[in-house]
Amino acid sequence: MLRYTLMRLGIFAGCFVVVWGAVYSGVFPRGFGDSNFLWILLLALVLSAPISWVVLRKERDRASVQIVERVDRVKANLEANRSQEDVVDDASRAQGRPS
Incomplete structure (x- = not known):
C-alpha cells in the first residue's frame, strides 16, 4: 500500500x-x-x-489484494476470540456459576 x-x-x-x-x-x-x-x-x-x-492499475490491484487479506485475517482472529469466549461462558454456565 x-x-x-x-x-x-x-x-x-x-x-x-x-x-x-x-x-x-x-x-x-x-x-x-x-x-x-x-x-x-x-x-x-x-x-x-x-x-x-x-x-497504476496493477499496483492498485496488488494493494487491494493485500487489504482484503488483512481484513480476512482480522475477521478470523475476531471469530476465534468470540469462540474462545463462548467456550468459557458455556463452561461456567455448565458449572452453575453466573458469568
Whole structure:
C-alpha cells in the first residue's frame, strides 16, 4: 500500500512540475491574482488522477489484494476470540456459576 501511495505521489509531483513549467511558459493560462499556485495545484491534480488510474492499475490491484487479506485475517482472529469466549461462558454456565 505504501508503494502505491508513493508511486501516486510521484506521478502527482511529475504532473505538478510539468504544469508549473507550462503555466510559466504560457502554454496554460495563469491563475487570477495570487491564486496561481492553487491553479497549478488543481491542474496537476486533475491531470495526475487519470494518469494514475491507468498507469497504476496493477499496483492498485496488488494493494487491494493485500487489504482484503488483512481484513480476512482480522475477521478470523475476531471469530476465534468470540469462540474462545463462548467456550468459557458455556463452561461456567455448565458449572452453575453466573458469568
